[in-house]
Ligand SMILES: Nc1ncnc2c1ncn2[C@@H]1O[C@H](COP(=O)(O)OP(=O)(O)O)[C@@H](O)[C@H]1O
């Protein structure tokens with residue numbers, strides 16, 4: 001613990017030249033942690049993940065992986081360096097089989113052990129291996145998306161809204177899987193609308209609001225902070 005595996009300092013980024021959505025975001029993910037990013041719709045949570053993985057350009061600030069500067073590194077290289085990313089939308093290929101979807105995620109040479117480890121975590125992916133991903137339920141698709149990110153044995157996983165649109169029981173399963181993945185040694189940065197639930201399984205959390213850091217602290221501290229409850233979590 002307390003060895004930063006991922007660090008953002010003063011990140012500014014956006015989609016249109018000269019118009020930043022993020023205005024100087026700081027964030028640290030330490031080895032072995034689960035860290036949540038919460039905040040209102042449009043706060044820039046997905047944008048931050050996209051800037052980290054090189055989908056959009058970082059205009060100011062730095063991003064470090066294991067202490068080395070990776071600001072504006074192309075996405076394929078970032079993935080190669082051990083970062084797994086599950087986007088908020090379109091995170092599986094519906095017309096491909098489950099097996100083909102998993103193969104798409106493999107950055108290394110085909111390694112049977114990698115597949116077996118994913119099947120152990122998500123048996124459904126083995127049972128329905130030859131079916132098209134489009135036939136899966138929302139929860140099963142999310143498992144496939146997680147499996148695809150895990151197939152290349154990342155050290156760090158970035159998850160964008162993994163529980164969005166799922167039934168309550170599927171939400172439970174996804175959060176349990178995330179904890180299990182973390183226990184196996186993967187550090188996890190997770191963006192969630194389901195903020196309470198996400199903070200409950202997190203070591204620490206950050207609240208982003210309008211492209212800036214608003215609050216940060218231990219997961220439990222944020223869950224009990226009156227201002228955070230009032231502004232971002234709502235009363236139970
Ligand atoms: N592809 C895009 N092109 C232009 N603006 C975008 C794009 N995606 C998101 N935005 C804008 O960036 C802001 C932050 O969006 P986003 O990072 O998706 O928020 P969050 O994930 O916190 O809900 C919003 O104002 C949104 O409209």
Ligand SMILES: [Mg+2]
Nearest residue numbers: 045046047088
């Ligand atoms: Mg988002």
